[in-house]
Amino acid sequence: MDTSLAAPYTTAFGFERTVGPQIGAFLAGLRARRLLGVRVGEDRVLCPVAEFDPVTSAATGDLVELEPSGTVTAWTWVDPREGWDEPIDSPYAWALIRIDGADNTFFHRVDTGGDPARMTPGLRVRVRWAADPVGSIEDIVCFEPPAEPPVPGATDPGAEIGEPVATIEAPFHVDYTYVAGVGRSVYLRGMAERRFLARRCPGCHQVYFPAPDHCARCLQVLDAPFEISGTGTISTFCIVNLPFPGQLVDPPYVVAYINLDGTGNKLQHRVLEVAPDAVAVGMQVEPVWAPETDLEPSLASVRYFRPVDPTLRVPVADQEARDA
Template identity: 35%
Template structure:
């Protein structure tokens, strides 16, 4: 496994982000409704313990639980740690403690923030009380955290209107950031586009050529490191006429044709747009060539090929188009054709 840096390393942020809307069911819903109303509720298990936050099933027997029990909003720190700086995605914007707090009336501790200025102010066994958000919506963030008892935080005001509907769903956005660095094979493939070249990988076993290059011959499970230049012409192995817009591709007007393009010299297809003709003229086996961006707009990206247009040359027979090409060649020429190792 050699680590081979490319001349100019391509990298990009990959952000996995979604504002999940979660339906809560009655038990989690009761807990979140309680928080909205300035109360903390747990659930009683089969053996009489009060679990906070509540769970839907008895952790020992699996039985369904539904007896909600209100507990105090103050209690004792069971264990703690300190976060400086706070973690991204957490509700806190300054250094804080994180701990398990056993509320009075509960038999199990709950996790939340500990609101003090330094870790020196934290110790196991200390008494703390809930600090409530002024605006509460039925979310675990309605509880800002726990502060030392007697630190002067007023008790939570109960909801003005107890007739409010119970909480049934909660929004819990997730955002994860990844530093996306293409593989060495992909780096070379992308850089080659800037020079108006399309690269493939050649199998060391049977000479089959794969595009885009992934550094692997998938038929044999071996590394394929040899890079080869491919023609900018090929045929449509197969295609889809899409009537749906793609999020983020405002440049595409529907319907458009996405196709498996089988380049001359390559043994598998890769996806491309077909244009320069009517949508209903596109057919399996149609010969196409690359239409490139102007030279002064070329960059290290596959988007340099704007689309594939018909060449007007005779079609490849349907039986020999796409992945059938490999099989047809093998069947036609048992000795000179590609080996089926």
């Protein structure tokens, strides 16, 4: 078939990221609903605070407290995105704001209640604080035009600035489509039918399982698929003793490179139904398929490999049989 399988998948990491001492102090200020700047060189102030002067690369100096207000210097008007947890429901601006007393500009949102006409050059804005500040740039929900000119000294004095923030949460989440390609789709479709479909290169006669569409050695398009038994020989292996999130089998267990009979490459898979210390290079193994109802176009249709010699087999623990 000249079409490819494709499937959605998500990559996500729950990263935590350390911040520098100056950035940590700035974020601690936000947590207390106070806006800090930092001195650089003779007479300049940066807000947000940087660890190093972007012009001279020198370490930045003393922190100074600034009024949480400023002037818009540039903006772009956008609509809130569907499927995103946007803090503003109506259209808003991404803007550069020169904080009063600072020499650089601050990138953040400006909310004018959904009215783009209120975005004008030199627009005066002030910070709208988050209800529950945690020590993150998101403690500022956005900037907004003041309803009326602020009375000096009447602004929220904020809380005591505590210890500098040491780390911030930096999650990563992207939804992707995996495109297997016409080559690998052949073997994947075979997996859903309990078949191992291999392909041979007409140029160098290398046999691949799984097979891409063309030979990675001589670049020729591979011949038509043919079925192999799925039995093979352990080429090398390791015993996994380390637990990790998402693990399908309780350690210890064996992961092996298996040279499937009739192919020239190696397939990585689990080897179960055998005591890990009884596994050896050269051991003959055979596939154990998932039940009919669980078959899918995936290598997961082969739950694991086991020794061909029944005398070497030991029953898999109930847990492993269920999870494998």
